[in-house]
Amino acid sequence: MNVRAVLFVTACVAVAVAAPAPAAAAAKCNMKSLYPPTNTELPWHTIDLDLPPQERWAHVVRPKAKQIHDMIYQVIDLIPAQLRKTLMEHIDAKADEILDAFPAPYGDEIRGIANATGVDVGALILYNMGYEIEGGCTSIVAQNSEGNVFHARNLDFGLGFGWDKANETWALTEKLRPLLFNARVVRNGNTLFNATYYAGFVGLLTGMKTGGFSISVDTRFDNSFWKGLIDFFKGDHSGHFVAFTTRSVMENNATYADALKALTSAKMVGPSYMILGGAEAKQGAIITRSSNESLHLWTLENDLHNKHFYVLETNYDNWVEPPFFDDRRHPAEACLDQLGASGMGFAGLYNTLSAQPNLNLLTTYTTLMHVATGRFEAYVQKCDTHPCTPW
Numbered sequence: 260m261n262v263r264a265v266l267f268v269t270a271c272v273a274v275a276v277a278a279p280a281p282a283a284a285a286a287k288c289n290m291k292s293l294y295p296p297t298n299t300e301l302p303w304h305t306i307d308l309d310l311p312p313q314e315r316w317a318h319v320v321r322p323k324a325k326q327i328h329d330m331i332y333q334v335i336d337l338i339p340a341q342l343r344k345t346l347m348e349h350i351d352a353k354a355d356e357i358l359d360a361f362p363a364p365y366g367d368e369i370r371g372i373a374n375a376t377g378v379d380v381g382a383l384i385l386y387n388m389g390y391e392i393e394g395g396c397t398s399i400v401a402q403n404s405e406g407n408v409f410h411a412r413n414l415d416f417g418l419g420f421g422w423d424k425a426n427e428t429w430a431l432t433e434k435l436r437p438l439l440f441n442a443r444v445v446r447n448g449n450t451l452f453n454a455t456y457y458a459g460f461v462g463l464l465t466g467m468k469t470g471g472f473s474i475s476v477d478t479r480f481d482n483s484f485w486k487g488l489i490d491f492f493k494g495d496h497s498g499h500f501v502a503f504t505t506r507s508v509m510e511n512n513a514t515y516a517d518a519l520k521a522l523t524s525a526k527m528v529g530p531s532y533m534i535l536g537g538a539e540a541k542q543g544a545i546i547t548r549s550s551n552e553s554l555h556l557w558t559l560e561n562d563l564h565n566k567h568f569y570v571l572e573t574n575y576d577n578w579v580e581p582p583f584f585d586d587r588r589h590p591a592e593a594c595l596d597q598l599g600a601s602g603m604g605f606a607g608l609y610n611t612l613s614a615q616p617n618l619n620l621l622t623t624y625t626t627l628m629h630v631a632t633g634r635f636e637a638y639v640q641k642c643d644t645h646p647c648t649p650w
């Protein structure tokens with residue numbers, strides 16, 4: 260079976276579940292006062308870029324080897340047996356070729372994680388590409404009345420990957436939470452940036468460089484993704500995976516302006532929303548990309564002229580209405596509008612992101628970032644109230 264067919268079937272696993280979606284959310288704010296939460300702050304680890312790529316993650320992933328294995332196979336085991344065998348054989352056979360096609364040093368980092376955990380390298384490749392395929396999120400960059408810019412995000416993941424009827428949970432989501440940690444990423448002995456990670460995933464989905472900028476990535480769905488990925492597998496390696504792009508920008512760019520330029524110009528493998536925040540007033544942007552080099556840019560600066568004090572992205576193009584079955588935009592807006600610019604800060608943003616449906620059964624964490632001061636906080640999230648929005 261060829262790669263196209265294999266990938267197409269994998270896509271359907273994710274998409275099929277979105278179909279019977281009933282929950283039309285009224286644009287009402289369900290916020291409560293929950294900040295600061297207790298006992299949910301993520302543990303910290305240091306990732307040292309001065310170590311060889313194969314060794315950088317070993318101390319974090321080795322103690323979590325079993326959890327990483329179980330999490331990845333939660334997904335792989337959902338693929339029909341014969342197809343799973345073909346897919347894994349194909350990826351294993353091509354593993355070195357694929358890892359060498361990833362921009363350095365990501366291939367070697369993944370090899371090191373495979374070595375440290377004993378998890379099959381093909382399975383780790385799928386995991387590291389997984390965010391391109393599926394994922395829900397909410398990201399906000401907001402400016403308060405004093406001109407302080409804050410960046411906050413929820414990361415929701417696991418739709419369609421194993422519904423646990425008894426517990427009313429998504430099996431993959433439950434397996435992702437224990438893998439969460441914050442990293443101080445160090446180079447030349449200094450913290451270069453902070454980031455929130457799932458152990459074993461080397462790209463950057465959420466991170467901040469003090470005095471420079473903050474980035475979060477939200478999944479975007481369009482018809483161009485499969486084409487981009489198939490081109491990549493066929494040998495066209497000119498496109499960039501989103502989480503590798505954001506990590507390179509975190510490592511190599513110093514300023515908001517440089518990061519904006521890099522994120523708006525890189526050629527991408529697939530569609531994405533990249534959300535950028537800065538250290539100074541008016542620095543915030545939602546960057547919408549796709550594999551065909553199209554770009555849509557929504558900036559906080561433009562919005563401030565329209566008397567808005569935030570830009571917000573879930574998983575739908577922000578210039579059109581979200582679908583009725585997954586509207587997390589209007590409820591979040593209702594909370595932000597209720598708080599007003601004077602209420603923007605870690606507490607208001609955490610409370611907004613902890614309100615249903617922005618908090619739902621897929622939510623794994625909330626990260627709060629203030630680039631100007633270097634304040635960076637991340638909390639595990641789990642919707643424990645019943646009923647809770649399934650996505």
Ligand SMILES: *[C@@H]1O[C@H](CO)[C@@H](O)[C@H](O)[C@H]1NC(C)=O
Binds near residue numbers: 313370371374375
């Ligand atoms: C795997 O890790 C061991 C140490 O844990 C090291 O000696 C060996 O060289 C590594 N193998 C590869 C292929 O990186």
Ligand SMILES: *[C@@H]1O[C@H](CO)[C@@H](O)[C@H](O)[C@H]1NC(C)=O
Binds near residue numbers: 423425426
């Ligand atoms: C429900 O969750 C518990 C604890 O996480 C787990 O041990 C149990 O297996 C789950 N129930 C089912 C039916 O999977």
Ligand SMILES: *[C@@H]1O[C@H](CO)[C@@H](O)[C@H](O)[C@H]1NC(C)=O
Binds near residue numbers: 511512517
């Ligand atoms: C910003 O980072 C990108 C990606 O690593 C790099 O290509 C570019 O040269 C950097 N720009 C500046 C001005 O450093």
Ligand SMILES: *[C@@H]1O[C@H](CO)[C@@H](O)[C@H](O)[C@H]1NC(C)=O
Binds near residue numbers: 481482483551
């Ligand atoms: C790129 O793809 C988008 C859909 O994501 C489409 O709206 C746009 O017209 C395309 N642009 C080009 C230049 O093909």
Ligand SMILES: *[C@@H]1O[C@H](CO)[C@@H](O)[C@H](O)[C@H]1NC(C)=O
Binds near residue numbers: 450453469636
């Ligand atoms: C990382 O986070 C810590 C804790 O919030 C903060 O003190 C530090 O300034 C941050 N460092 C960078 C480089 O962002």
